[in-house]
Amino acid sequence: MATLSEGRLAVAMFEEPAALKPWHVKLRDMARKQPVGVAGAIIVVLMVLMAIFADIVTPYDPLLNSYEYMLAPPDGNYIFGTDMLGRDVYSRIVYGARTALFVGFASAAVGGILGLILGVSSAYFGGLFDLIFQRVMDVFMAFPLVIMALAVVSILGTGTENVILAIIVPFVPRCARVVRSSALQIREIPYIDAAKACGFGHARIILRHMAPNVMAPFLIMITAFVGQAILTEASLSYLGLGVQEPTPAWGLMLQGGAEEFAESAPWVAVFPGLAITLAVFGFNLFGDALRDVLDPRLRSSQ
Amino acid sequence: MNDIATSHRGTVSDDVLISVDGLKMHFPVTEGVVLRRVVAHVKAVDGINFEIRRGETLGLVGESGCGKTTTGRCILQLERPTAGSILFEGRELSGLKGDELRAIRRRIQVIFQDPYSSLNPRLKIGEIIGEPIRVHGLIPDKAKRDQRVRELLAVCGLNPAFADRYPHEMSGGQRQRVGIARALGLEPDFIVCDEAVSALDVSIQAQVINLLEDLRDEFDLTYLFISHDLSVVRHICHRVAVMYLGKMVELAETDELFDNPKHPYTRALLEAVPIPDPVIEQARAHQIIKGEIPSPINPPSGCVFHPRCDIVVEGCPKAVPAFREVKPGHWVACTEV
């Protein structure tokens, strides 16, 4: 009965689905609906560009000490002034963006992916695995960050990679928990049953069918977490547990003297502080808007 | 048997494809966080028997929560039944593992109720239909597989160009066709249609019903057609089983069941369905069944229907009525018929 399908086809052919909007129109729509989020996105993009083209946009080597210009106030030469070793604050902030973004993205990516896989698996398998996993996560969630950071830093030494590790450890359970709760809902949706009914293996279902579907909460989490990681890095550096001199890093710039002469040489403390605030601000604005856009429960009815 | 295989419902052969015997599915109700104690059971399916013959469409009707979906899921091996056996071509399904299970899964497919949630929103239509074909190694070659996907789309009345679309770019009816195409891709023998048309608008619903019928004839399929819509069931099924609270209360050939219902519940059910004809409706005496469906955790004793039954007798709360054949091919679980 080949004619049969042909016949049906004839009917169906003219059904044209609603036209898809080109991306620039979508972008414009988003800009109109989420002006705040777009502002955040702009900040983030500027930061990324700044980090990538740091060599081009900075007048000085961020590591260059010039003892004749120690704590020079902002002027034509040094637009944000110099720090106590005579290094250009502006250049250090620009290069600091590299550190901040590296720490932020790396820890969000690594921690996020780990949390994603753990969270989805936990939800998917359920049962005893889930139960034990949950208890372990409880411990990690309740465990204070300082101890964790201090231990990691003391055991492995300071430095960017270890700071990332110290930030990841508490992030994984948080991420896993958020992912798990969405994944629990996803697990109940028929397309997962459909995948099972098609005879797919566990790994395929977890990675291909479940994980991509918790992307919305995951991405929201991740963007917010990039901001948080930057902030945590700054706080750790401020406590002396983070990135180390002479690496240009924002938290580090606020530490060690910046505070003591915050009044007579405010530029040393103000600009890095603003940089941190602005960066975290940007990521959070962006993440917030992303939440409004991606989270179907919050999507304004249209 | 061939006498029921009226021309417009397709042909039914004599050999039994699926046979369900004494199927029970009790979901434990647990309490406690660490030591999960089982405090009760939801008796979702509580001992049902039926057979489906090759080429046949068996309707499974009943109100919400009576265990229709659970029955379907047990056959699909998505749940591990508490008791009972499910034979597919005479082979026991429960207990199958690994490759054997995968092989069986290819032959038993499912179409879900909700066209919105049964398609993975992250995958393109082409991937949704093509992936199972690839995983089961039916068509390893990518180009040929794509060709097959297009064919399947066409067979289901969809534009083959839809392969590059995402589910959200399609209407509900179109998505339901994609779900059907996915199931067909594995060249199954048997398809569980769990409320496959309930979520669709009347006009779209009719399109899909026709499609299902056409496919049944074209590919020699067997359906378990789960629905709460009695009119649709009457239209498409060869035989119909009525469930109530995890039990089967009546099973008969379609027209026999609808024209000559025996069980008081079946009768009440039919009574409750409004008929789209004001004249007939005006003439109908509306005997509305009283009460609500009891909880499957604590089903009533004896005949589970007795608290709502209008012909209840003394013995009803005491003994579980046997599911017996009152007429050839007409089974009822009631002592009073």
Add this chain to the structure above:
Amino acid sequence: MALLEIDELKTQFFTSAGTVLAVDGISYTVEEGETVAVVGESGCGKSVSALSILRLVADPPGRIVGGRIGFMGRNLLELSDREIREVRGRHIGIIFQEPMTSLNPVLSIGTQLTETVVHHLGYSEQKAASRALELMEMVGISDPPRRLEQYPHHLSGGMRQRVMIAMALACEPKLIIADEPTTALDVTIQAQILELMKNLTRELGVAMIIITHNLGVVARYADRVNVMYAGKIIETGTAEDVYHRPRHPYTLALLNSVPRVDQQRSAKLDPVEGQPPDLTRLDGSCSFRPRCRFAQEECAQAFPELAYVGDGHRAACFRSQEIAAGLEQVA
């Protein structure tokens, strides 16, 4: 004078995808004590037209852009916010589709039931409580005092819908709008609820607009039927007229596409092929034209008037006369 007179009501949604003409100039009246049904496919504007009566359409993105809704001598669309609030719940009650989500999960049934009478009629707490008891009995809920203290999640779907009915009736309104009151319920419960609503409206002389896509429900309960398609009413008349003498091809097709539980299967269904139109992309032509097997040149030019085809029976089709004359010839 009719209780409710809707005249050329237009409600639109302004979205990024374009303007949705959800309700595109519908007119109908509801007499006192009468039950009027609105049927049509999903998305054709049934709910929006009902919400528009009480001006409950979310703004943004929705807005009532034109028309008139006369109710007890006043145009509801011209009332101030305070005045329309007095109409809501007080003179017009409304029952929604989803009994599961339409009740506030954290407030007791009693609170939700009494707040309307306290608010609108200024009842004291005691008086309100006894009114609540009365209402609960009226809608057939057993053991009302206990039920009043319970929360929605303690109740089954049917019970909740009874509570919704009680709430709608609390201030003895003149009109009740029921938006698919039983779609989410089982057939047996659906029958119970519909029967209850019918009896109550008869007893209390309340008019009712019942919105549904179930043609059987309409046949059983409605005095008059409005068939909607793509934001417009395309056929209206008594139930018998519409079911037995359909004059619009859509109504006709709709009736043909439902299987019947009371008749043996005779042939395959005859569905309306194609999809409903996109409400953002309507041109001035007949919106059913792409799916219509009677379509002809003329249909692309303008939308046909809702014209009389019989006593109190109107249809919006250029070929309704021919359809009446005999379907075979036309097709």
Add this chain to the structure above:
Amino acid sequence: SAEEPKQGGVLRIVVGSKIPSYDGHRESTFGMIHPIRPFYSLLIRVNPDDPQSSNFICDLCEGDVPTATNDGKTYTFKIRQGAEFHDGTPLTAHDIVATYNKIVFPPEGILSNRVSRFAMVEKISAPDDFTVQFDLKYASPGFMPMVATPFNFVYAKKDLERVDPEGKDPQYGMKWHQNNINGTGAFSFVEHQPGSHVLGKRHEKYHHEGKPYLDGFKAISAPKMSVRIQAIRGGRADIEFRGFPPKSRDDLVKALGDDITVQESAWNCTFGYAGNQTKPLFQDKRVRQAMTLALDRWGASNYLSKIAIVKTVGGLALPGHPLATDEATLKTYYGYWPDIEKSREKARELLKEAGAEGASFKIWNRAVDQPYKVVGTWMLDQWKQVGLNVEQVVVPTGPWYAGLRDPDAFDVAIWPSCQSVVNPIVDAGAWISKERAADNRGYYTDPVLDEWYDQMNREGDPAKQAELYRKFEKRVLHDEAHFGQVLWWHKINPHRSFVKGWKIAPSHYLNQSLDQVWLDVPDEERKQRTMDELGG
């Protein structure tokens, strides 16, 4: 001076470190000296009127500080009569003997932090109730400075002999002072809120006539430098005794003008580094010499002193001390040449010779700003300028110390050493062979140094001693360049101008009895302070 001290009031001190226990004999941090020292007296102490000199005067002894008899092997102290402990017990020579016996010969299980440094002591005895006699095994110029160490709080014999009321701990008395305070100091203990403050009030029976001037003192714990600075500025504290960075001094003066008085002094803390000689790179003398040559000490003395608490260029002994090397000699040592360009040229040359151009190593530094991280970062920059490839590893204090003890852990260690009483001879013990000096951070063995050190310690004649010291120093800094002395610390104490009577010492451990301090504020304010802190 001409000013007449005024009686009364409470002095508020901010302290940047924590109190481990009240027992000075076992502790070594200024965090307990500043709040606890005022409760105790010493046998002898640095002259509070001239703390810069290396002169000691009697505290609990009477008359002049005794000189050695018996070929320098016996010291006899006359003990002051009428001194009284806060609990009313009169002080006798037996208390002193019991105290020093605990410090020098602690019983098994009792910690004393200075046992090894008192190695020359043979016996301590009390010929009568008011005489104490120290018999030494050999004459040692390091002895009297050790006696004057400000941690040697004098305890009452009866307290040291206390028995455990529960009868469990036989050494109860010896440990009693860890958690209890009973001294003869200018102030008696009122309260200690751990982590917050220590409060003391005037000891009426104090043995120095008319002192103390204050009604009490309050030592408030404030671990953060910026808080301490702001506290002085915002009137929450009057003085801090450890030292502020130069920039903060300038800020305070700018903000408060005449209300702030600044005292400054060279500080008896070296700041240096050592290459770990278990690692091949630093076994080459030329590399070590190149490293010291690369440091621009004279320049740094100018500019680093504007931001860090280091300033003085010097050798192994605190500049100003009789044993310190004169500047001319110093300028001939590697790394002290006045012409830094020439010096760096030489450094590059030596590195080339040693085949260590562009060598890489890491500085093992402590996570403390002042002066560690500031100077460490500067050193890194200096070494980079001669082509070395340097990184810095900064770790918290605990792991830092642990790392210093593990020769596998680090390449180049920051090696500071802070001592209380200026005592270059004894302190030189840090730079002898690793087998003898547990805190040798260069992990080198140098028998020559060991020999000279021993000679120096037993040498009675100051001239010969100085000669030995010079040889020792030249070998450490120049010939072998085992140790790189960078800059001496510089102590800056800005305080409220109304705090009078306190004079800066070359160590933050010294001159902390507070008995000379008084407040030059109106009478009502002094009363008010007493009311506020001590409640009338």
Add this chain to the structure above:
Amino acid sequence: MYKYVIKRLLLLIPTLFGAAVLVFLLLRAVPGDVCQLRLGGGGEWIDPVALEQCKIQLGLNDPLHLQLVDFLASFFTFNFGESMWTGRPVAFEIGLRFELSLQIAIMATLVSIIVAIPLGTISAIKQNTWIDYLVRTISIAGIAIPSFWLGIIIILGLLITTQAWTGTPWMPPIDYRPLWEDPGYNLSMLIWPAVATGYRYSAVATRMTRSALLEVLREDYVRTARAKGLLEKMIINRHALRNSLLPVVTIIGIEFAFLMGGLVVTEQVFNLNGIGKLFVESVTNQDYVMTQSLVMLVVTIFVLVNLVVDILYAVLDPRIRYS
């Protein structure tokens, strides 16, 4: 309900046990020990004999597994031992600081609730208007500003402005007096850190209130309430807010638990003698006993606060019943 509470409390045991083992191992993995720090922390020369003595006394030379058993035994018998740094009982040391930490946590919570709920509500009601943008910007800024930096700015701001206005610079007290002894002094000290942390905290809660309310405002029952002709005020207060409070309560709870143990940086900036400062000190001092006890305290608080939140859930939402 009480059964549920007991069950939850029992559940604390595995969590605490896990945390105990974790902290134990982490601490021992850090090189160095408390003795070196005590004896040589000032940079002074350390007597090796004394060092060994100290280690023996504190049991640091015992085999690890014995130390672990000791620690677990002491912990689960509520005998927490003495601080390795000060020798005083851990319970006493923590007790001293607890009051201050609790007071700040409560004050900050009050500040945040007072700010967050009205702001979040307004922001949700006026979604996508300039008020909403403003509130969101302010609240996101609260999350973005590093708390230590904010602290520094507050203190400096106080110093500078008071000097400009009164001539004498003023800063908040740096030593603690209990509220009932000297309320003026106490508040003038603690209000600043409470505001500094409360701002961040309220920012989090504001965002949560807003999004939760937005979600609830789209619920069917809000439409039902509108259809009843209720006043908008009643709809928000009675129907919407209570439902949206649930996630807000969670956030407030989590933040409260966090404040109780984690005000590490703020306590430093304002020189507060609280748990956070003790934490950092004991960690840097490598005071195992103290650190272990503090971790257990923080974990316990975390778990208990979570329990309280869950109970509050049941109070706010009748659908949730624990049995």
